Amino acid sequence: MKISQKKSAFHNEVLTRFDLYKSLFLTLPFRRVKHTGTILPFFTTHCEKGIEAQLAPEDIIESFFGQYEQYVQEKDRVDFLFRIVQYIERQVVLFDAVEDSAFQTIGKTEEAGLLQTLFQRAQESPELKKKIVDKLHDFSVRLVLTAHPTQFYPGPVLAIITDLIEALKENDVPNIQQLLQQLGKTPFINKEKPTPVDEAASLAWFLENVFYKVASEIQSKIDSELEVPIEEVKQLIELGFWPGGDRDGNPNVTAESTKKVAAMLRTILFRCYYRDFRVVKRRITFRGTEKYLDTLQNLFYENSFNPKENPADETAVILENLNAVKDVLNENHDGLFVDLVEDLIRKVITFGCYFTTLDIRQDSSILRNTFQYLIERYPDTQVDAEQFAKGEAEKQQGMPFSELSLTYEEDADKLVKDTMDVIGLLKQIQQSGSERAAQRFIISNCQQASDILGLMQLFLWSGWKKESLTIDFVPLFETVDDLSRAADVMRSLYTHPVYAEHIKRRGNKQTIMLGFSDSTKDGGYLMANWSIYKAKIELTAIAREYDVDLIFFDGRGGPPARGGGKTQKFYASMGKEIANEHIQLTIQGQTISSQYGSLETAKHNIEQLIQAGMVSELQQKEGDTLTPRQKEIIDQMAQESHRKFMDLRKHPLFLKYLETLSPLKELSEVNISSRPVKRNSDRELRLEDLRAISFVTSWSQLKQNIPGFYGVGTALRWAEDNNLWSYVRNLYENSGMFKTIIDNCMMSMTKSNFNLTAYMQKDATFGEFWTMLRDEYELTKKYTLKLSQTSELMEDYPVDRASILAREEIVLPLLVIQHYAIRTILNKKNVSAEQEAVYKKLIGRTIYGVVNAGRNLA
Structure with a gap:
């Protein structure tokens, strides 16, 4: 699909449909919702104009309220701001659902269907087919779910999104309207911090509703395409799990919570098996299968609903009985419904009696x-x-x-x-x-x-x-x-x-x-x-x-600043010098819900990782193995970038700027994770104690995304000044690794908006520091555009760019409200302790919406 076609498809299938369905909010039977929805466009326009004029957030908010007589009292004003936050939170959910429902139509990534293409070529070339089968014997993909707090949708909201996606695919307006009503009444925040077991239960939703089905489906597809007998199947997709096991810096994780999570995962898995088995039993009503089915019925039921304290591993017994049923079907009943049994066998081979490896x-x-x-x-x-x-x-x-x-x-x-x-x-x-x-x-x-x-x-x-x-x-x-x-x-x-x-x-x-x-x-x-x-x-x-x-x-977390971004391209570009027989990576927060939150997106993204692992060996590009000279040049650029970043880190205002102007302090007070925001939480903040997630999230709330670009422009300028630009251009064109680094950097910059904080350049304390950050942003933008030979950031990824810009537009009012609340507390002009607590709560609520909308944060 050409770039212009991709833009057009995204506009029609996502942006236009979002505007249409967004109007349904105004028909909901909630008076306050309708009022908020009516006034929100005016508030958004006011914020946009204020930012364009480089006004401080308090000036933007105060001038808006000056136009409305009903918002004279501070209580009424704060109440209105809370309602704006709640309304936008739900708009973000709708946008997620609309975008995900259009996943197949918009051809979201240029990698769509590449694995299928590889298999089609294998059918035409016995030699390639043998290479792929041999590769699969020594290859696996392991996705490890972590509880890192980078996405804040509670379980009930995730379920609504799933149902909403299906309703949107069918354009089922009455159902969509009901789901939006449900969304309007469903809380988006936890009253208390989740325990490690709560976090595990939340993520288990994805195991049960997505990965359990998708892993088997992909395995079955590959076995069928390559004509691999089920008895020779090697487990290709593995799952890992950190909630309840990851105790690094989290004193709330104990041996007891680890034990509870392991038991919970086992029980959830057996309930999945039991649901599938009931379908098998309903269909297989033939003689010769009774005793095997009775054994399985008892085994699945007891482990699902009457789990023992220290159960035994029943995998061998389950497979023995399922294979016995399969043999009876093949020998005596013309293989009728044998596909149902094989599907369950494949799932048991994949998940055993444990579901996912608890790290x-x-x-x-x-x-x-x-x-x-x-x-x-x-x-x-x-x-x-x-x-x-x-x-x-x-x-x-x-x-x-x-x-x-x-x-x-x-x-x-x-x-x-x-x-x-x-x-x-x-x-x-x-x-x-x-x-x-x-x-x-x-x-x-x-x-x-x-x-x-x-x-x-x-x-x-x-x-x-x-x-x-x-x-x-x-x-x-x-x-x-x-x-x-x-x-x-x-x-x-x-x-x-x-x-x-x-x-x-x-x-x-x-x-x-x-x-x-x-x-x-x-x-x-x-x-x-x-x-x-x-x-x-x-x-x-x-x-x-x-x-x-x-x-x-x-x-590798969700945002480029934490190793994410175009992850599959990273794995596809490993050269001959890097072991790439197994792909294992952490997935968390928005990465889980945005890339693995539905059957379609999970299937697509897992297949892309499998394809990347194949291509990195079977169809390796010569440019992906760096020459000594290329390594030397990248190393020199990395050193230049490192010096620039270390100068920033050592700046006396570095942490003070982040603590003062971003919602870093409020991050520790929102009920999103069982893990503290920083290690050694009882002492004064030090950079080494600050968790990387909090560090990246704080910069992303400022819309400055320093961890995703700072120093890159300085490094590229150094290369040009030292007559190395032709080498760098060659790297970008031929090294998948280097291109992915630069493209992900441009993604981080696309999610930046220094206009939001432009008023800071006149600040007596932080003005020069802000200018220094903005100058490196502009320098990096200039050189990455020159390197990619494009005129705008992410020009080569029009769908992703359009999605990011649409989301940024939605949450712009949240950012203005957040900065307004932060500065109100800072200025402390007649702000009582009670009022300060309200403004802190307001800041916390805006964090939720901005993070959820960002999906990959930075």
Whole structure:
């Protein structure tokens, strides 16, 4: 589809339909809603004109109220602003639903149908078909759902969106009107902060309603296209889960919540199985199947509605009986309804008795504290504490790998207790759902090989045995410094005799997680991208040297500033120097709801990841493997960008600007997550303690999106000044990795709007600082447009650009209201404590709407 056609399709199918259905809000039987909807266009226009005139938010709001006699009292004004927020929140939901309902029609991405095209070519080429089948035997895609708070729709609203999408596809106006009424009465906020179990239950909605169906459908399609017998099927799509297991910086996650989540996932899965089984049983009423069906009926029902405390793994029994039913159908009943049985078999092969692998994550400092606690209290650990404290070499040599069953005293630190409790709990979870139920322990802030070896030793001190240690230890390298040391850390592990034996028992596989969020916060956008890419090359070379099957697990969040954006293009552009046999990445917040929230979008995006993994090996472009000279140039640009970003970080106003002008403080008070906004929440804010999500979200609320572009313009100008522009142009045209970095940067800038805060340039305290940020934005815009040879940001992605601009227009009044409330509190002109609390609540509500509308935030 040509660019002009794409624009036209989006305008007709999304923007026009949104305007039509938006008018239905005015017909709802809520008087206050109708009044708000009538006045909102005037308020929006007033905000747009005020921003264009570079007015401060308080001037925009006050001049608007000056036109209306009914808004004299402050109480009436604040009430009106709250109603505007609530109305726009629901408009955002409608826009989401309209856009998603048009997914097939608008050809949202140029990648649509590429996997099918690849399979069609395979049918014409036996050689290509064999290559694809061989590749699939060693390939998998794992999507790991996290509870990171980057999307705020509560469960009931997600369900309404799903129903609304279906109604919009049918243009079912009466049903749409009813659903909008339901939306009008459904709360968008939680009264209390969710617990880790609440978060897990919320995300389980996607497991049950989307992934359970889509994973099987895609697997079936691929098996059918490539004519792979079901008995030879290898699990292609895997799921991972962090809520209830990710305790890094979240003291609310305990062994008890981990246990509850594991049990809940198992129960939800069996209810999915039971629903499918009832269809099977209704259709298969033939002789010879009775005893197998009776066994399955009892097994599915009891595990669904009467779950035991510590159940057994029933996967083998389920498959044995399903295969027996299948055999009877094929042998005696002409294979009638065998497709229903095969579908259930495929789901059981994929999900077992666990549904999704529950990952455990904890910070290395907590694990070190636990190790220290045990060696101080138990002489029989065989660790010489004095020798052990000397340095890294002594730590590695002094690890005894003794097998003991140690316990903690009641006075032990609660995080020490939790660490030991969850290590013991993992064995129990595996017994209930197989090894795949919980087999990974991720070490955040991993800085040295002893962090991994020490955790392995903790398992051996908690009753586990070396020969049956069915756990994968996954280092997470995230900061720029940690990424630069990652290769040395892994070499130490691969050459350590005990660890080498362990990964040999684990199939010679090693998973390494490379985080993005803290890399951006730590070193800026370009340096974060390059550091991860460079680390992947180094880590791949070492893994190949020691014959280790390396799996990269990417902590790539929704927005480009957190590693997201055009994710499938990133994976398709891995060159020969990077292991790409397995694609594993985190998905969270808006990424879950926008890219995996419906059957259609989930199917599309998972297929694109599969296709990207195939293409990166089978149809690899020569330009995706960088030459030494290209690496040198990118490295130099990354250094220039890093220097620019570090100068910003060291600026005395950096944190003060963010704390004062963005809703950073209010983020900690909204009930969106069980996790604190920052680590060490009891002390003064430091950048290293501030969570990357809060960091990125705060900049996105300012519409400045610093983590997604700052320093890129400086780096590109440096390249031009040093006569390297032709090299950079060549990189953009031929390196998928580099092009994706630049295109994602332009996405971040498209979601920026410095006009919103233009009034700040005259501010006595922050005026120069704001100007510095705006100047780098303009510089980056100038050079990215020159590099891409386009006249506007995201010109080559017209549908995505149109979607972003439409969403930005919808939430513009929310941003004005938010900044008005922030400045009202700052100025404190006759603002009582009670009034301040109301304005803080108003700020919190605007955060919800802006984040939900942004989908990918920045």
